Amino acid sequence: MTLILVLRWAAFGWMAFVAAFGGQIVRTDIGAAVLAVVFVWTLIVTLTPQRKGSAAIDLGLAAVTIVVGGFVEPAGRVLTAHPSFAGIYPTAAVAAWAVIHGVRGGFAAGAMLAAVVPLQYYFNGVTPVGLLHLETLALLGTMLSYPLIGAVVGIVTGQLLRLTALADHGARLEERARLAAEIHDDVLQRLAAIRRDLPDAAARAALERQERKLRRIHLDEDTPHEDCSLAEEIYRLVEEFSDVPVRVASTGRAPMARQTVTIVVAAVKETLTNVRNHAQANRVWIAILEDPEGVLVTVRDNGIGFDFDEAALTERGRLGLSLSVKARVENVGGTVKVKSRKGRGTEVEMWIPRSG
The missing domain is CATH 3.30.565.10 (Histidine kinase-like ATPase, C-terminal domain)
Structure with a gap:
């Protein structure tokens, strides 16, 4: 989640830069208000533990930034190559959902944001049904990027969890194998030598039983499926x-x-x-x-x-x-x-x- 927090702040900084120097904001009052809300929310996410429902608020705010982007920018801006007001900030919410809820959660969050992208076009004065072929492809690419990001982050997070568990398990098995080798090379040999020198038959029998137990521990390392x-x-x-x-x-x-x-x-x-x-x-x-x-x-x-x-x-x-x-x-x-x-x-x- 630390990387997602870094992404949030970097995305917010880009939003503020575009708003201040991009020359693409025609409703500065609304843009400033949204920037203030995004700043406060990002600060809350950074400094305080999140409660139930905070992920939904996060996703809702991401959707708002997308829609508001179409409203505060010049008409037709979505059809140009100029940087958008929302930028990559919405992807932070999708990534957070993927980390918390897995692949399905990340994909669902991305699908929700994809559904509001046409609203951004509408409020920017562009009718999605009247787009040219390449413009339609650009719209579909933007929409598909959100669920794809959610799915990929969910997959990577799941793999990291599994790899961490397997690595820890492998380290434990390696340590057990080392201990078993020490038992076999040192302890068992010493016990065998001591048993040979014991004059009492009962003591030799008791020591032999302990030796068999230790040998069984060693052999267990070679039979992991038993x-x-x-x-x-x-x-x-x-x-x-x-x-x-x-x-x-x-x-x-x-x-x-x-x-x-x-x-x-x-x-x-x-x-x-x-x-x-x-x-x-x-x-x-x-x-x-x-x-x-x-x-x-x-x-x-x-x-x-x-x-x-x-x-x-x-x-x-x-x-x-x-x-x-x-x-x-x-x-x-x-x-x-x-x-x-x-x-x-x-x-x-x-x-x-x-x-x-």
């Missing part, structure tokens, strides 16, 4: 959070593909990290409920909570939940729901299908 227990891995994860009292309840082992378990455990770890760093909670509950279709993992805390609004958080550039939790779970075909209110804690539900 099923393992999601519940057991989450129980192991909880041991890393000794500073936060966590209770885990499970209806079973919840066996799933090892790669899926690795990704889901990483999502649960990020959720617990958020609780530890931000929630001010003194109790956390994790429930692992399985059925034939999948597994539901719920992480609930009794912390301070917050007013969860994914669109507003994304608008402010706070993509932690999206990148660290939601993108991971969606990468294995699952879904994430977040429920939170100030003073009432937070609950994160992760649904993972068996097919994942």
